[in-house]
Amino acid sequence: MANSVTVQSALNQFLSTDSLDSHRRKVCSRLMDCRTARMGGMEMRCDHCKARTVHYYGCRDRHCPQCQGRASQQWCERQRRSLLPVPYFHLVFTLPHALNGWIQVHPEVVYRRLFESVWNTLSQFGHKTKHLQGELGMTAVLHTWGQNLSRHVHVHCLIPGGALTETGEWHQAKHQYLFPVRALSRRFRGRMVSSLRSSIRTGELHRLIDPGALNDVLNEVMQKDWVVYARHCLNQAETVVDYLARYTHRIAISNGRLVSQDGDWIKLRYKDYREDGRQKTLQLEGAEFIRRFLMHILPKGFMRIRHFGYLSNRTRRQKLTAIHQALQKPPEAGDVTENGAESHRTWPCPQCDGGVVHMVRQIPRYKTVGILTA
Template sequence: MTETATLQQALARFFNPAGLDRQRQRVCRHLLACRTEAMGGTVLQCTDCDHTQPHYFGCRDRHCPQCQGRAMHQWAERQQANILPVRYYHVVFTLPHSLNGWVQLHPEVIYRLLFQSAWHTLRSFGRDPKRLGGEMGMSAVLHTWGQNLSQHVHLHCLVPGGALGDDGGWHGARSHYLFPVRALSRHFRGHLVSGLRQAATAGELHRVTRPGDVDDQLNALMATEWVVYSKDCLEHTDTVVRYLARYTRRIAISNARILAVDDRQVTLRYKDYRDCDRRKQLVLDGEEFVRRFLLHVLPKGLMRVRHYGFLANRCRRRRLAQIRQALAVAEVTPDADSAASDPEPTYTCPHCRQPTLRVIGTLAPRRPTCGRPPNHREQRYRA
């Protein structure tokens, strides 16, 4: 095995643009160019030992495992002020695997209905006078994968445990699971199947062409139990922020899970939840690995993180102020240091191990001569 095995290395060996739509080709080219000469960058020089090296820019694609760590930290910093001093709940809404084919045919339609049905379910339960009797909030993030890169579409939702009542009071939840999960799953199932039926009637599922397939599929969906998971989280603010940020910026595969790449296969590590969460290794043919990864490329422009209720962008500041007033807690103000722009990054010299690398020039992007990133050892730079 090699310690340098990465998603970029696997794509460089096995990526074939033939037969792929434009969005998947675009994502693969971004990932292949990430932190290479194709992106351009800067030239760094050590002020102590005069060591010089290039530093290439990242692609910032949301599917790139090399570019999500910084984005996750920045997102967490922005969300810090929105956390309430209440119990939070982690709720997961999962689509049945029998819908995976429709997800590939009409991803925008299915993902839209998934978000809408999850929020409609929680909102209906929250407004029930016998439960919380008020307006709830929800932050939801779309995931489409399982540990072995199979298609497993689900929403991770972080829900403040309570509702803002019409009287301006806060109605807190006391249960360890927020609402009964069987009742949640059946309401969620009914709303989403109804939405699919309406979408089919409106012609939005036009790629489903086999006669009777829509009715057969929807009838079968209503005859099966759907999976909804709900559990309370820790109440500490920092923990909740990190918890939410981890889910919002996670991608289908990280470089740390790719153990080896050779001329024919890719070896990755995964956790088998059906076998007591044991960590195992999975060996896939290179083409199969790329195929599974590309299952999780999202349509261009699709928002995979969405906020609802009193956490919606249009009313969040006003509603959070009302809730904090009802809870008799002070409003959280962003820290001046975190609100300021990011300081100039520092780089550690690989020779003298000191943070003394400084920018002395820029590198212009180089267009690849083929589908793979260039691999030149020398490049001109402008001081």
Template sequence: MTGAVTVQSVLNQFLVTESLDSHRRKVCSRLIDCRTARMGGMEMQCDQCKVRTVHYYGCRDRHCPQCQGRASQQWCERQRRSLLPVPYFHLVFTLPHTLNGWVQVHPDVVYRRLFESVWNTLRQFGFRTKHLQGELGMTAVLHTWGQNLSRHVHVHCLIPGGVLTEAGEWHRAKHQYLFPVRALSRRFRGRMVSSLRSSARAGELHRLTEPEAINSVLNDLMAKDWVVYARHCLNQAETVVDYLARYSHRVAISNGRLLAQEGEQIVFRYKDYRDGDRQKAQQLDGVEFVRRFLMHILPKGFMRIRHFGYLSNRTRRQKLSVIHQALQRPVESDVETLIHSGTSCAWPCTRCDDGMVYRVRQIPRCRTLGSLVTA
């Protein structure tokens, strides 16, 4: 095959639209149109060498591997204003694979209950742990995939190492692991199973039509250990931002992991965590690759990055100010960040290295080439 293999090229060749719902069809349409003439763009010219180039716009879809790099950078710049001068902890809560079938038919319900159960678990530990007894803050990111594109639902949580008490005091975490992992696992298991039972009774899981089967699955899950993983704390603010950027806007698979296309087979790189994190290559039929990729398209409007506790959007500014006062650290001004956050209308020329490239013409979107939305 000529040219580098990308998610866009694979979708172009192997996507079957007849079986897609309208939401997935629209997402795939945006990914296929991304940075092509169908999206429109602008023609640029250097003021020194006079070379003209055409740049097409990105689709900005959150599932697009071509667009998430810039989105992640912009998001992390905003998050810098919420960083605290304290160690941070990274926890991962994983949903058992037994529930993958439920995720297939009711993703919005299961994902929502997952976020609720994770925060309820950590919130209770924050208030009930003797040396803390206050409100935690948490940034949580939902991932639904494993390295081989299989369904592997888990939530990454980045948590500042301390709590804000009702009296406005800051109590720092004393342990390197924040909370005991085994205790977290048991509490998380109980909350998640209880939440799913409530959803079943409320009719939210209406596609699961056998009550006895639902109870059997949940009872079996209560008898198993659930996976909660805690990583070392991070001490530097810059490290925290870079660390968070790895997870905030990651998509199911990046173009950099695609190695080759051999006929109708797609070869991609993955990390085998069960074999010492060794890098390996896997080969999938193109149609199967697309099927696995589509499994990880989130429900329309579902927010996969959420903030809780004193980092929640509603009270973040006020509570962070209180925490900085308790830590006796001045709040950093974000005026400079706002000044430099504007979009530039000129860029250095990469051909001659002397001139500046300016936009000379706007290219409208080309709607005559067709779209998957109307397929």
């Protein structure tokens, strides 16, 4: 008989740690402990109806489907300060699946080269396009999955529609898709292949040991068209961050897409973009579901959200001020303040109309010695 399923319950039932490295083992341990007694929490009491409830802490891991909603909201509040009153463009750069084997053994190298190649491509177009001739800004987000949890590595880029020149002028973008997609694709392909050849020469891809096979793969992908996708620009600046938030903290699979579990089989919902986004269901064995999920755990410390150009962290404040001056539109005054509700540990009572719940005690983290935490 089918029953409900979550990523957490699937990990608890089907995960085998025999072949896991220490990083994936720790990530899975956090996801399995999330919002349970093992994480600790707070005991709350309503000042009106005196009802007592217990709230367990989340793990805050970036791969956790239970914790990313709040992380996304907090990220949005910070990014609103960097918005410009200009149209925005959304571009997606995708790696060919022929490189998936390389990603399997050297993800940190290929992902880093991917970010570098995407920015090099767009930066070159920004400086050489006649009506721009300046520095672009870009926020880029790495995704490694397709809707069916297969490996599908791509980068989502959100780019303000204009360039900042060396003299401090602002040149507005004129075209609906910012740059020609075919030209971007060819430049991106050449840059990425050249970058991977450099990694081979320097020994960064040392686990790939057959030089002839590596060269054959790169020659093969150079003969194919690479996928670069561009969407219409966004004209409402206030919706830009909310739009990007759909991508920044998205994970490989959310609990909302898991339909049911029947024995050792898990059924999930996905969109088939080859059929115009038609909704379909896919049934996977529990072990296969876990295998696909583990493919998308990022290398330890790897930053999947990055800012480039005049949006880079080092020069963002100075260059955004220059852009606002060039546009003669001063930035919005005041910073977003953090919500103080959690610091006071009070919330509206979910069980009565007029009460407020207060924290009465901290519940310490419950430490266990087991397969994942030893």
